[in-house]
Amino acid sequence: MEMAYYPGCSLHASSALYDIQCREVLSRLGVDLREITDWNCCGATSAAKTNDFLSIALPARNLGIADASGYAEMVIPCASCYSRTLLAQKTLENDKNLREKINVELSDKVQGKIRLLSILDLLVEKAKSGDIGSKASRKLEGLKPACYYGCLQTRYPMDMQLPDDIENPQGMESVCEALGAKAIDWGYKTDCCGASASVNDSDVALKLMSNIMKDAVGRGANCLVTTCPMCQMNMDAYQNAGGEKYGVNERLPVYFITELIGVSMGISSVELQLERHFIEATALLRGLKLL
Amino acid sequence: MPSTAIQYQAEVSTPLLQEVMERSGQNLNACYQCRRCAAGCPVGDVTGVTPDRLIRMIVLGDKEGAMNNKLVWQCVACYTCGTRCPNNIHTARITETIKQMVKEAHLKPLTPKIANFHSSFLTSTSHFGRMNELEFMGLYEVRNTKDELVGGGGLKAVIDELKTQARLGKTMMKLKRMHFGMEKIKGLSEVKRLYKKGTEK
Numbered sequence: 001m002e003m004a005y006y007p008g009c010s011l012h013a014s015s016a017l018y019d020i021q022c023r024e025v026l027s028r029l030g031v032d033l034r035e036i037t038d039w040n041c042c043g044a045t046s047a048a049k050t051n052d053f054l055s056i057a058l059p060a061r062n063l064g065i066a067d068a069s070g071y072a073e074m075v076i077p078c079a080s081c082y083s084r085t086l087l088a089q090k091t092l093e094n095d096k097n098l099r100e101k102i103n104v105e106l107s108d109k110v111q112g113k114i115r116l117l118s119i120l121d122l123l124v125e126k127a128k129s130g131d132i133g134s135k136a137s138r139k140l141e142g143l144k145p146a147c148y149y150g151c152l153q154t155r156y157p158m159d160m161q162l163p164d165d166i167e168n169p170q171g172m173e174s175v176c177e178a179l180g181a182k183a184i185d186w187g188y189k190t191d192c193c194g195a196s197a198s199v200n201d202s203d204v205a206l207k208l209m210s211n212i213m214k215d216a217v218g219r220g221a222n223c224l225v226t227t228c229p230m231c232q233m234n235m236d237a238y239q240n241a242g243g244e245k246y247g248v249n250e251r252l253p254v255y256f257i258t259e260l261i262g263v264s265m266g267i268s269s270v271e272l273q274l275e276r277h278f279i280e281a282t283a284l285l286r287g288l289k290l291l
Numbered sequence: 292m293p294s295t296a297i298q299y300q301a302e303v304s305t306p307l308l309q310e311v312m313e314r315s316g317q318n319l320n321a322c323y324q325c326r327r328c329a330a331g332c333p334v335g336d337v338t339g340v341t342p343d344r345l346i347r348m349i350v351l352g353d354k355e356g357a358m359n360n361k362l363v364w365q366c367v368a369c370y371t372c373g374t375r376c377p378n379n380i381h382t383a384r385i386t387e388t389i390k391q392m393v394k395e396a397h398l399k400p401l402t403p404k405i406a407n408f409h410s411s412f413l414t415s416t417s418h419f420g421r422m423n424e425l426e427f428m429g430l431y432e433v434r435n436t437k438d439e440l441v442g443g444g445g446l447k448a449v450i451d452e453l454k455t456q457a458r459l460g461k462t463m464m465k466l467k468r469m470h471f472g473m474e475k476i477k478g479l480s481e482v483k484r485l486y487k488k489g490t491e492k
Contacts, residue, residue, distance in 0.1 A: 009422040013470035014463065038477050040420040045368050046412035049387050050394070052314070053489035054413065061481060105484045155370035157381040158316075166374050192333045192369035199431070200408035201365055202455075208333055208367070233468075237459060276466045 004066050004074035004114065005033035008081035008229075009041050015078075015229035017273040021258035022077050022119065024272075028135055028265055029126050033075065036065050042084040045196045048157075057102045059088035064108035077119040077258075079152040079228035086116050087156060120153060120227050121163060123257065124171045127178040136264035139180025142288040145260070146221035146252075147172035147183045148212065149190050150231040166190070172225060175257060179264040183225075188215040195234035202241075209235055210246035217250045222284060224254045232256055236278040253281035263290055304352035311349050311357075315388040321378035322346045328372035328382055338362040342372040342382035349385070363389045364402040403443065407434040417486045420476030425469070432456065 011019035023033050043051075043058035062085060066074045076082040092099040093112055103109040126132045154166050164171045167190065173183040191212055194205030212235070216224060226232050236254045243251065254277070262272045269291050274281045285291040312319055322343065329341035338361035340348075345363070348356040357363075366386040373381030393400060400406035408431055415427035432453065439448040463469040476482065 009424075009474075012421070012474060013424050014468045016468075016470065040476050040478070040482050041416040041422045043416065044412065044422075046409040047416075048368060049390055050409045050413055051489050052387070052391065054485065057485040057489060058416070058482070061478070061485065101488070102485070105481060105488065107478070107481065151367075151369040151371075155374045157368075157370050157373055157384050159379070190371075192367050192371070194333075194367055197365070197367055197405070199428075199456075200405045201402070204334055204337055204365060204367070207337075237462070276468055278462060278466065 001030060002032045002034050002071065003117075004069050004071035005035045006039055006062060006066070006074055006076045006081060006085065007035060008076065008078040010078055010080075010229045010233075014233060017276050018077060018229050018232070018256050018258065021256060021262055021272055024267060025258045025261050025265065026075075026122070028267075029131050031075075031122070034069070034071065036062065036069055036074070039065060042081045044080050044084060048084065055084065056088045056091050056098065057105075059085040060092060060099075060102045060110050061106055061108075063089055063092075063112075063114065064103070064106045064110045066114040067111040068108040069114075071114065073115045073117055075117045075119060075122050077227065078230070079118065079150060080230055082116065082118045083152040083156060086160070087158065089114075089116060090158065090160065118153065118227070119257070120171050120175075123175050123261070124163070127175045132175065132178040132261065136179045136261065137266055138264050138290060140176075140260060140264055140288075140290060141180055143176075143181040143260070143284075143290070144220060144222045145176055145181055145183050145225040145255070146186050146216040146219065146223070147176065147189055148193075148216075148224045148226045148231060148235070148254075150195075150226065150228050151190070151192050152230075153227060154190055172227070172257060176225070176260065179260055181260065184216075184219050184221045186215050186219045186221070188212045193231050193234050195228075195230035198234045198238055202238075205234065206238060206242040206245050209238060210242040210248050213239065213243065213248045213250070213252065214246075216252060217248065221252065223252050225257050225260055226254060227257050229256075239279055251279050253277060253279050253284055255281065299351060304350060307352050307354050307357065308349055310392070311385060311388055314391075315381075315384040317380050317382075317384050318378070319346050319350055319380065319385070322350070322380055323378070325377065327375045327377065328380075331371040331375050332362075333369060333371065334362070334365050334367055338365050342385075345382060345385060346380065358389055358393050358396075358398065359401055361401065362386060363393075364400060364405050403438040404435055407431055407438060410434070417483065419473060420479045420482045421474045423470070423473050425471065426473065428456065
């Protein structure tokens with residue numbers, strides 16, 4: 001089936017590998033992603049923090065384009081883009097005045113039709129239906145992932161119907177199970193890694209991240225897995241700095257969930273672009289004879 | 292009789308409280324100081340002021356305290372306080388509102404670095420319709436350098452900052468995670484109109 005797709009800026013730049021993986025893995029699961037035309041930046045956390053109107057209006061333009069695309073559903077892999085877009089859709093559903101104020105500027109008006117899916121929503125569906133299990137020919141035995149959700153996969157600044165538990169979500173664990181990997185149980189899966197502060201308030205960001213690392217390491221995880229490119233980039237690029245500053249000696253590869261599924265499907269590390277990680281990400285998989 | 296409790300005076304409190312409640316969409320009056328938010332706040336030990344304290348300052352009409360504390364700026368927008376609040380108050384929305392009030396009042400942000408980061412992100416997005424990481428970071432470093440040199444950490448802070456970013460940039464280049472192309476959308480005029488609407492008074 002075909003589905004509308006919003007990659008967001010990060011998947012067109014520093015996390016381009018995630019874009020490639022999403023397309024490949026989902027295509028093998030029978031979902032062809034159709035990138036919506038001429039999308040704009042959702043404004044992310046920065047718009048939310050600095051301009052209430054733009055924090056809704058920027059994702060609204062993308063919602064209008066998605067509504068006009070004719071697809072029933074749109075998948076958004078980036079947790080930040082997903083969160084901001086979903087919030088805009090819900091806000092505009094309840095606020096006709098604001099919708100009118102924004103729509104008058106748009107050539108594709110927000111209609112509120114398109115159903116938004118996070119990548120995890122889609123993958124959990126595919127794990128439940130057995131599609132992931134049947135395509136995952138290589139069982140990920142020996143991999144002990146700490147499933148890391150971060151903030152935006154489960155928490156929103158307004159009431160939201162959620163498919164998973166806010167404090168102890170299990171969606172990613174169910175995907176790992178379908179791949180034959182037993183995810184560890186731990187306490188920091190929804191704690192903030194400080195990604196939005198990594199550049200501008202680095203002491204805070206490094207401390208938050210090292211708290212997460214300490215628990216993952218202490219509970220015996222041999223890697224982290226995430227769906228959010230902000231978390232991935234932060235935990236990957238700054239792990240050495242955080243570890244040095246706050247006394248964590250171990251280093252864990254930080255996988256996108258699409259990488260674990262891809263490896264399990266037998267997709268090569270070159271195709272998955274696993275060499276683009278800051279913390280070396282292939283040695284663990286090779287050691288377990290998964291690559 | 293001496294008292295440690297701060298007096299609540301409706302006529303002092305109401306203007307600030309009303310404005311914050313309307314703009315953030317949060318009912319601050321519902322707060323009964325259970326401090327669940329404080330227990331879950333990941334930056335509370337750094338900021339000193341926790342969400343419950345910020346709410347209390349606003350309820351008491353302490354405008355100076357509410358607009359000039361670390362929580363407003365160092366809040367990482369993790370939304371833990373809001374999802375755990377038994378009365379459904381999202382304090383992250385309140386910190387977002389106060390940041391905007393500080394800007395509108397032309398007050399100096401307590402942590403210019405954080406303010407520059409988010410304003411540079413939005414400015415960069417308004418140029419092309421998409422956020423181009425290099426342009427965004429360039430803009431941020433220019434603004435940050437200016438603030439560090441004028442009343443900030445001085446030349447040393449600037450050099451440390453640029454060294455850190457250069458190191459990250461070098462690694463990103465090696466890992467092919469640096470993106471040099473500038474993506475520009477066709478509907479940029481539409482986005483510019485939204486920016487105009489969002490910034491006009």
